[in-house]
Amino acid sequence: MNPHLDKLHPYPFEKLRRLFEGVTPNPEYQPISLGIGEPKHPTPAFIQKALAHNLQGMATYPTTHGSDPLRSAIANWIEHRYGVELDAATQVLPVNGSREALFGIAHCVIDGARPGALVMCPNPFYQIYEGAAYLSGAAPWFVNSDPARNFGCDYGSVPADVWPNVQLMYICSPGNPTGATLSMDDWKQVFELSDRYGFVIAADECYSEIYHGGSAPLGALEAARELGRAGGDNPYANLVVFSSLSKRSNVPGMRSGFVAGNAAIVKKFLLYRTYCGGAMSPPVQAASVAAWSDESHVVENRNKYREKFSLVTPLLKEVMDVELPDAGFYLWADVRGSGLSDEEFARRLYAEYNVTVLPGSYLARDAHGINPGTGRIRMALVAEIDEGLEAAQRIVQFCKDL
Template identity: 65%
Template sequence: MNPLLSRLQPYPFERLRRLFADVTPSPAHRAISLGIGEPKHATPQMLKDALAASLDTGLTGYPATAGEPGLREACAGWLQRRYGVSVHPGTQVLPVNGSREALFAFAQTVLDPSKPGATLAFPNPFYQIYEGAALLGGAEPYYVPSVPARNFAADWASVPEAVWQRTQMIYVCSPGNPTGAVMPLSEWETLFALSDRYGFVIASDECYSEIYFRDEPPLGGLEAAVRLGRHDFRNLVMFTSLSKRSNVPGLRSGFVAGDAALIKAFLLYRTYHGGAMSPAVQAASVAAWGDEAHVIDNRRQYREKFAAVTPLLAEVLDVALPDAAFYLWAGVPAGFAGRLPGLSADEAFASELLAQYNVTVLPGSYLAREAGGTNPGAGRVRMALVAEPAECLEAAHRIVDFCRAHA
């Protein structure tokens, strides 16, 4: 067996199942889960119609790994409309089976484990695929400290020179999971300068880009590059997906775009990896990328939920409206520290909330690693407001009652 598999850590939801193994959820309340970031809004009918219409002809042949020209053009067209960015559909865009598998596979394309100390860096807390991609790619993960005072933005300035010298790739996530923070242009400028100096590749995870709460849409990596005169997107690739934007997590459809040389190498890897997208899924994806009406309505639903829920929870938790994404990243009351033997404050909060009010939240420490003596997720919980508004509001009222009872 591949010995690197033994270095993988349990996924957050596996740890959550273990945490709750001996917890009996309150029978007086129906279950409400805010634990998993799985979109629950209705899938657009036009997308389902496009998928159904393609089934007769879309399953009869092997698809090309590069995808159909029509899909690459639809992706490029969306980038132009959304960010004002022009890319070549044939050389700078590649359809993928969701951003998750692409984020993992891209690292296997880029990393060179034969070089001593090969390193892949990413913010802490983080999406665990980043860590797994580093470990199975033969690299060492480096957990970049975050700054709570700046909504847990990554502190890139704290990374030592020796680490940058061996860094081959970094992941960034904007809007961020779990904090919802959006990277400003100044942060992109810093990263581009570091990339130019040390030669590392930037993989920009942007799958939450269409769920935002401010008037101005989140800045994307390619957009930042163009604003800074980097029209060739040197050492930069962005990843996006229809899962959150169009409420189709089961479709497994997204795309990557950016540096043509990196896209070419990634296409070669995926040709052997077997990463081709079904023609039926491609047809549905063309329809989805070409329509914004359902995206606007989807964003409206999230805005209404967050406007109703956030002020309630802010009465009892350290929480505020994020810049974007569909998570609340909340600090738990101090009284939960040391409350249950062997559990951190966020674990105790999640366990007792389930037992007393049948609401599931994810301990923040499961989304981070201890580095430099600190786990930046400790004492916080992530809540995914993906369910219907009434259900999210009911969960919020239960959490308020729970916190007040334990004040």
């Protein structure tokens, strides 16, 4: 067996299952889960129709490169959203959901012949980053998020002797679970570090279309273009961006996303995925073309989240330290004022009010003396508005009962 498998941690939801073992939730309440970030808003009918009307495509093998219409639809969306022009043939690659691609990119770019390879990750983080690091033969190096920096990572705090071993950096903006976004100054710092040390940047932007202010979050490709990195002999050097339809269009079961950016990396990643069998099915490709080509459903979806957050956040602020995030559909709340640990809070809330939340310590690792998730909970406001509001009211009552 691959010995690297022994380095993998249980997934957060497995830890949650163990935490809830032996607990019988209060039967007076219907269950409400804020634990998993699975969109619950309805899938738009036109996407379902596009999928159903192209089932004849199941009779053919798809190419890993994807269809010309799909790559063009993605490139057009990137240009519309970020003002970035990409070559759909060489700088865009459809993938079966960003999770698969975020995992695979480490196997593509990590040079196992170089001892001591590191993959830099934010902390807390999406656990796929850590697993990808270990199974590619590297090790994760965590940079803790800082509440004083709006949960941003201070890359200036990384010791100088760490950087030469970094081969891949995962960046999640908007962040999971914090909702924090990178500024232009942040991207400038990251690009300069990449230029100096030669590591690849994997920018996870799956939550980019759910934002709560007036301005859309700055994208990595957009920042690179503004900083003059779109031209020359190696456009978007060392940068690839990952995005998905799951949150944007409420189709998590369709498993559809893309990788875009530096053509040399995309070319190698295409080669890697050709061997993995990572081709997207033709019906899903057709439905994805429809989804990437429409913005009205995205605006409607975003407005639902904005309404939900505007109702829920003030209620929860009465009993815990929580703020409206920059973007995403999570609330990252500090519950230390309750006198309970994050695990105790989640377990008792489930037992007494039948509401599931995720302990923050499950989403982070002990690094540099602390676990930055300790004492926090992640709440995924993915259900419809009425259910989200009901969950918030139960949490408020739970806290008042303590």
